[in-house]
Amino acid sequence: MMRQFELVERVKAYDPAADEVAINRAYVFSMKAHGSQLRASGDPYFSHPIEVAGILAEMKLDAASIITALLHDTVEDTVATLDDIERLFGPDIAKLVDGVTKLSRLELQSDQTKQAENFRKLVLAMSEDIRVLLVKLADRLHNMRTLHFLKDEERRRRIARETMEIYAPLAERIGMQEMKDELEDLAFAELHPEARASIMARLAFLREKGEGLAERIMDELQETLTGGGLAAEVSGREKTPYSVWRKMQQKNVGFEQLSDIMAFRVVVDTVEQCYQALGVVHSRYPVVPGRFKDYISTPKPNNYRSLHTGVIGPERQRIEMQIRTRDMHEVAELGVAAHWVYKQGAPRTEGRQYRWLRELLDILEHAPDPQEFLEHTKLEMFQDQVFCFTPKGDLIALPRGATPVDFAYAVHSVIGDTCVGAKINGRLAPLRTQLANGDQVEVITSKAQTPSPTWERFVVTGKARARIRRFIRTQQRQQYLDLGKAILQKAFRHEGHDLTEKALDEVLKTFNCASVEDLFVAVGEGLATGREVVHAIHPPRPDAKPAKVVRLATARSKKASENAVPIRGLIPGMALHFAGCCHPLPGDRIVGIVTTGKGVTIHTIDCDALANFADTPERWLDVAWTSKGDGEIGHVGRINVTLGNEPGSLGSLTTVIGKQAGNITNLKITNRSIDFFEILVDIEVKDVKHLTNIIAALRATPVINSVERSRG
Numbered sequence: 001m002m003r004q005f006e007l008v009e010r011v012k013a014y015d016p017a018a019d020e021v022a023i024n025r026a027y028v029f030s031m032k033a034h035g036s037q038l039r040a041s042g043d044p045y046f047s048h049p050i051e052v053a054g055i056l057a058e059m060k061l062d063a064a065s066i067i068t069a070l071l072h073d074t075v076e077d078t079v080a081t082l083d084d085i086e087r088l089f090g091p092d093i094a095k096l097v098d099g100v101t102k103l104s105r106l107e108l109q110s111d112q113t114k115q116a117e118n119f120r121k122l123v124l125a126m127s128e129d130i131r132v133l134l135v136k137l138a139d140r141l142h143n144m145r146t147l148h149f150l151k152d153e154e155r156r157r158r159i160a161r162e163t164m165e166i167y168a169p170l171a172e173r174i175g176m177q178e179m180k181d182e183l184e185d186l187a188f189a190e191l192h193p194e195a196r197a198s199i200m201a202r203l204a205f206l207r208e209k210g211e212g213l214a215e216r217i218m219d220e221l222q223e224t225l226t227g228g229g230l231a232a233e234v235s236g237r238e239k240t241p242y243s244v245w246r247k248m249q250q251k252n253v254g255f256e257q258l259s260d261i262m263a264f265r266v267v268v269d270t271v272e273q274c275y276q277a278l279g280v281v282h283s284r285y286p287v288v289p290g291r292f293k294d295y296i297s298t299p300k301p302n303n304y305r306s307l308h309t310g311v312i313g314p315e316r317q318r319i320e321m322q323i324r325t326r327d328m329h330e331v332a333e334l335g336v337a338a339h340w341v342y343k344q345g346a347p348r349t350e351g352r353q354y355r356w357l358r359e360l361l362d363i364l365e366h367a368p369d370p371q372e373f374l375e376h377t378k379l380e381m382f383q384d385q386v387f388c389f390t391p392k393g394d395l396i397a398l399p400r401g402a403t404p405v406d407f408a409y410a411v412h413s414v415i416g417d418t419c420v421g422a423k424i425n426g427r428l429a430p431l432r433t434q435l436a437n438g439d440q441v442e443v444i445t446s447k448a449q450t451p452s453p454t455w456e457r458f459v460v461t462g463k464a465r466a467r468i469r470r471f472i473r474t475q476q477r478q479q480y481l482d483l484g485k486a487i488l489q490k491a492f493r494h495e496g497h498d499l500t501e502k503a504l505d506e507v508l509k510t511f512n513c514a515s516v517e518d519l520f521v522a523v524g525e526g527l528a529t530g531r532e533v534v535h536a537i538h539p540p541r542p543d544a545k546p547a548k549v550v551r552l553a554t555a556r557s558k559k560a561s562e563n564a565v566p567i568r569g570l571i572p573g574m575a576l577h578f579a580g581c582c583h584p585l586p587g588d589r590i591v592g593i594v595t596t597g598k599g600v601t602i603h604t605i606d607c608d609a610l611a612n613f614a615d616t617p618e619r620w621l622d623v624a625w626t627s628k629g630d631g632e633i634g635h636v637g638r639i640n641v642t643l644g645n646e647p648g649s650l651g652s653l654t655t656v657i658g659k660q661a662g663n664i665t666n667l668k669i670t671n672r673s674i675d676f677f678e679i680l681v682d683i684e685v686k687d688v689k690h691l692t693n694i695i696a697a698l699r700a701t702p703v704i705n706s707v708e709r710s711r712g
């Protein structure tokens, strides 16, 4: 295990300005927090955060990353809290540790490998600060290096698969080739041990057979380049077993044909020298057609730059070569981490990490090559996304601003149609709540529910919106149709005629309708009145008195109310509206006013607002509640209360209403003086009797002066 002073020395070697005291403090804090916990290897748990810090020190990352590495498992696995860390190490470190902790939790939540793509996006979206991702990758690398200590095979395979599908591509995505190679190879060893063993054996065989071959090739290349006047550094590297295996898979070649198991690298000082070196090599050796690629003039999306070529080289071996500058080499190996490298004495400038992040965003945004990993993942695209989980751990990607209703529709149309509520991270939340990254959403459904027109105001996904609109359209038409039919039946009866479809057929053209149903809808919508339709079929005799329109309920006979249009089944907000002035309740005597294009608005018979419609009797509609059973819809009654201005009076008011099972939906103080308050209270009740009971109970309460039902 690396000692405290060793770690500090290593960091100091590349960053003399690093906060030594803070690193020491983090080391001690983490050691104490993890205490006697052990790793599967039997080592003290604390060896893990130190190794992770060591990996990051090799990458020459800043002190904050090193400290974060030391602390990265304390919040999740020990009694230490994020508050402790913020208090001791400041808000920046706390934020980094929090980021790594969150990523670790995601890891536990989702093992849905088919969703690796989404998961990668989520990880990138969650790691706002790229250092969070770097610490996480180092954490994963150390866990992979020690994977073989885990006893549970299923778990080992899951971790290896996750590494292969998520972390290795992520490392590649941000250009960390070395990290990617090692992660892949460790995962490969777990997932396909036999394949790896046979590749290793073959590599050993080839190595032995061509004893000293690589060295001879390197020597000759070095000579050739020096002869061409270039100061170049030549090195050779055997390909990793995994890259050999993948080549065998992709190119469908057998092992025998795999001769180019070595890759040679030429590092020079300048870009010009890269092309010079290429010229020297190409003029000396036969070129293998189709192997040349210029990633200097056209860098890879992850910023990788190099010249690639293949030649029949020294010893008549087919070899692959990469030619690059030292800078390019650093980026190729370390990727984004290369930019962290501290130059001795270089001033640490403000906003350094932001420039960094911008660069990464650039890389991610300009990924034109569809062959690359994460080809669809332009960052801007998932900056506009949130990633949420179902209770089972399935990942649902949604646009930013999405609500539980969007989530429900994304899971299944039927779940969307019937959702009544949602639990976000185990807590009930309103359906209009905006979801955040990593939220776990449980949708509560009810068979009685149907899509609500109000949902349309807050959903953001096309699917949800389309489903809601379609539902409303079909519902609305049905509603208008039912209403129009009822209105016409009543109008015909009123004027002493029978309503027949045949008769209606005759006048369809007059009303610009294609079918009888359309005519019903038109009447329901208020585009034509019942009387107009009756008169189009049975023109009134010129001497006939205008049909008597009964305006007051007191004048209504029993028979008239039998002719009333039942409002049962009409959904408020579609063909039917309850007037906001008088708040009609089941049990109230009511009248409907037909409003063009909006259907019917229901008022109580004594509502003052009805005076406005005195001149348009054709718009009045006799309507009736349909016995019981309207109770499914909550009706809101409004009362005016005057109560004494004294401690507890408002409490008494709400207590009395609550005891009577009334649900207060709104409270508004309309007037206040030294002695009294006047308050408007909206209460959800079953019917008028329910409201009357509440009013009586309130009147019996001492602090309450007067209670009246509001009349507009």
Ligand code: MN
Residues within 6 Å of the ligand: 048, 072, 073, 139
């Ligand atoms: Mn860890």
